[in-house]
Amino acid sequence: MISDFKLNSEIKGNMLIISTEGYINNNGGQKIADEFYSKKTNDIKKVILNLEKTKVVNSIGISFLIELIEKLNESNGKLVFTNLDASIDKTFTIMGLYHFAEKTDTVEQALGAG
Amino acid sequence: MASAELNLLVDKLNLQVKSFQEGFEVLSNSKNLTDLARNFSHILRGNLLSINVNIFYKEQSEKDWRALYLHNKEAIKFTYELKPENILKINFLTDNNYKVAITLPMINSSYFGLLIGQKIDKKEYSSFDRVSIQIFLQLLDNAYQAYLNNKKEKELIFSLNNRVLQLNSLIDTGIELSALDKTESLLELALERAVVLTNASAGCITVYENDNIIKYLSFPPGIEENDLKESTNKLNTEFSLLGKTYKFILIEKESRAGVIEFDDTDKILLEAFARQLESAIENEHLHKEALEKENIKKELSVASDIQKKIxxxxxxxxxxxxxxxxxxxxxxxxxxxxxxxxxxxxxxxxxxxxxxxxxxxxxxxxxxxxxxxxxxxxxxxxxxxxxxxxxxxxxxxxxxxxxxxxxxxxxxxxxxxxxxxxxxxxxxxxxxxxxxxxxxxxxxxxxxxxxxxxxxxxxxxxxxxxxxxxxxxxxxxxxxxxxxxxxxxxxxxxxxxxxxxxxxxxxxxxxxxxxxxxxxxxxxxxxxxxxxxxxx
Structure with a gap:
């Protein structure tokens, strides 16, 4: 599959920050999930997904994000979205993601959020 | 049967009934298949007083057994005892570490396999145990169906939400396109939305004038037109307006299982975006024309005023x-x-x-x-x-x-x-x-x-x-x-x-x-x- 997706990540304490760039489709969603599972998932209580450089997410990408939310919720962890483009924010609202995940304006706010 | 024995049996049965009820509740709340297997293993082990209960899963008869929950890692070596058939098979074994091998066909053509070790007291499994196993397996079957229904419900909600998203995006895109005044921005927005909402992995718009390409855009950016044209999994549409032809190509509809064929909804969506784009370009053209006419009118009015004064x-x-x-x-x-x-x-x-x-x-x-x-x-x-x-x-x-x-x-x-x-x-x-x-x-x-x-x-x-x-x-x-x-x-x-x-x-x-x-x-x-x- 053709993809322009890239990501990088860093761990701060029990928080994993994943910053994405490009279209979150099947490939992008898989890479985010792989990045999460490559860490010691039981130790991670919060995943911060920084979408500053991502402008579009398709429904396959969203299905990966829902899985990530479910996985985190099983271990009382949570997913926080940050730097959301307005159209992605609306997409996540319609798809019901904010019932189980949070959003903040910036990574710093996400790091500080309870 | 002596009265004491009868009372013991009644107590035992009452305990079992209570255990079934509690078991069903626990199983029904399982978060996923692994969770379901783990919970069932605990319930069965507690009721049969077995040393270990190992649970396997097979998606289809031709696929391999996958361990869902293991008390003993060695159990995976004994999956040959699990023989998938269309009916429930409970084999009581005598010559290895595992005393019971169960293959349970499920409603969606998958199978559960159970390898149960010996009892803690090393006694043989009694008739009562054998009946209990049958009842617990029925419990697993019901819980699995509930799990499947729950999964289907989630998929249905996801699908419905996705339909709402598509409809909403279609409306939003129409509004956004009407607010843009540059053809390039119109093309970019229409292409991006068409790719995303059909779950295509990529797409392009090529604009032709007199058979010459005058504009080419791809999403994601930087993809050559030939790479898209060569794809065997694609969706096309086109329209002609003001002497130009606009051709859309979307490729590789994504799913979690890999690339799948575009469906009728995708075709309808792509054509709807193309119509919105056509309308926006036409409006942009008419708007420019009206502005030019207005400018000419103003200029003529100024010229006429100057001339009248002279x-x-x-x-x-x-x-x-x-x-x-x-x-x-x-x-x-x-x-x-x-x-x-x-x-x-x-x-x-x-x-x-x-x-x-x-x-x-x-x-x-x-x-x-x-x-x-x-x-x-x-x-x-x-x-x-x-x-x-x-x-x-x-x-x-x-x-x-x-x-x-x-x-x-x-x-x-x-x-x-x-x-x-x-x-x-x-x-x-x-x-x-x-x-x-x-x-x-x-x-x-x-x-x-x-x-x-x-x-x-x-x-x-x-x-x-x-x-x-x-x-x-x-x-x-x-x-x-x-x-x-x-x-x-x-x-x-x-x-x-x-x-x-x-x-x-x-x-x-x-x-x-x-x-x-x-x-x-x-x-x-x-x-x-x-x-x-x-x-x-």
Whole structure:
């Protein structure tokens, strides 16, 4: 599959920050999930997904994000979205993601959020 | 059966019933398949008092067993004891570590496999245990169906939400497209939305004009058109508008299981985006056209105002002469100009000019000419020098494609002497009182064309009583009818020779009438301007 997706990540304490760039489709969603599972998932209580450089997410990408939310919720962890483009924010609202995940304006706010 | 034994059995059964109820509740709340297996393993182990209970899963009969929950990692070596069939198989084994091997077919053609070790007390599994196993397996079957229903419900909600998202995006995109005013942005937005909402992995729009590619865009950016064209999994649509053809290609519809075929909904969505784009481009074009028309209208209005201020409302009355003039601007507002300026020495300057071009630039140049003439005429410098000065002013004030054809005749009303310069203008027509028609060509090149000091050669003539002089612009001889036939210099000359009205204004009116009778319904393409002088 053709993809322009890239990501990088860093761990701060029990928080994993994943910053994405490009279209979150099947490939992008898989890479985010792989990045999460490559860490010691039981130790991670919060995943911060920084979408500053991502402008579009398709429904396959969203299905990966829902899985990530479910996985985190099983271990009382949570997913926080940050730097959301307005159209992605609306997409996540319609798809019901904010019932189980949070959003903040910036990574710093996400790091500080309870 | 003894009463004590019976009571024990009843207690045991009551305990089992309670365990079933609690077990079902626990299993029903399982978060996923692994969770379900782990919970079932605990329930079974607790009720049978087994050393270990290992649970496997097979998606389809031809696939391998996958361990869902293992008490003992070695158990995976014994999956050969699990034989998937269409009916429940419970085998009680005697010759290995595992005493019970169960294969349970499920509703969706998958299988659960269980390998149960020996009991803690190392006794054989009793008849009661065997019945309990059957009941617990029924419990697992029910819980699995509940799990599947729950999963289907989630998928259905996801699918419904996705449909709402598609509909919402379609509406939003229509609104956003209508707010954009650059074709490139329109193409980018429509393509991006079409790719994302159909779950395509990529797409492109190619715009053709006369079979040549004039625009190409891809999403994600940077993908070659050939890479997309070569894909075997694609969806196309196209439309043509204003001489251009817009072709969409989307490729590789994504799913969690890999690339799948685009469906009818994807086709409908793509065509809807294409229609929205078509409508937005058409609206953008109409908007630009309306703006251009509005700008032209404003420019013409400004030009018309300038021209109205320069063209004299009333000509001076010259003792012993009758003078009349007319200017009928064309729809596009030309650059014609005529005037009669009284000089401070009692002479009169009759002026006729025509600026190449139309609109505000032409009107401004006429304005410059008018101002220059008014400044220099009273200085009483020779006409050839005056023409050179004004030529220099016009040359410096105008772009290279703008110039003015110019005719000036300074009349001394006392003796009828006319001092004339014709700078590239139509020759004036002088009808002598004996019926002889003369053309006055004297002069040089049009004003503003060159600034090389080229001479303007003047001419002097004297008007006699009943002589008549017509100055005019090319709007008269070049007035065209529907057959593209000009009114012509010949017809004008014939008219001047033929009609000798006593009043100048009557001649002017009759001339305009004659020109209009030639052009009929054809719109006037240039200004009609004339100045007619009769010496009494």
């Amino acid at each position: 063209i004299p409302e009333k000509l001076p009355e010259i003792d012993g002469y009758d003078l009349a003039g007319i200017n009928i601007p064309s729809k596009e507002v030309g650059g014609d100009y005529y005037d009669c300026i009284e000089l401070n020495d009692g002479r009169y300057a009759l002026i006729m000019a025509d600026v190449a071009g139309k609109g505000v630039p032409a009107a401004l140049l006429v304005s410059t000419l008018n101002a220059s003439l008014k400044s220099y005429l009273d200085l009483q410098i020779p006409l050839d020098k005056l023409a050179q000065k004004i030529n220099s002013i016009i040359y410096n004030a105008s772009p290279s494609n703008k110039f003015i054809t110019f005719f000036i005749a300074v009349l001394n009303p006392k003796n009828g002497e006319l001092d004339i310069i014709n700078a590239g203008h139509n020759p004036a027509l002088l009808l002598r009182n004996n019926g002889v028609l003369q053309k006055i060509n004297a002069g040089g090149v049009a004003l503003g064309m060159f600034n090389m000091g080229l001479p303007f050669v003047g001419e002097k003539i004297t008007l006699n009583s009943a002589d008549r002089l017509l100055l005019f612009t090319d709007g008269i001889p070049e007035a065209m009818n529907e057959n593209e036939e000009e009114y012509s210099d010949e017809r004008l000359e014939e008219f001047i020779e033929k009609y000798q009205f006593p009043k100048s204004s009557e001649l002017i009116d009759a001339l305009v009438h004659d020109v209009k009778s030639h052009t009929r319904e054809c719109p006037q393409s240039d200004d009609i301007t004339a100045l007619y002088l009769i010496k009494h």
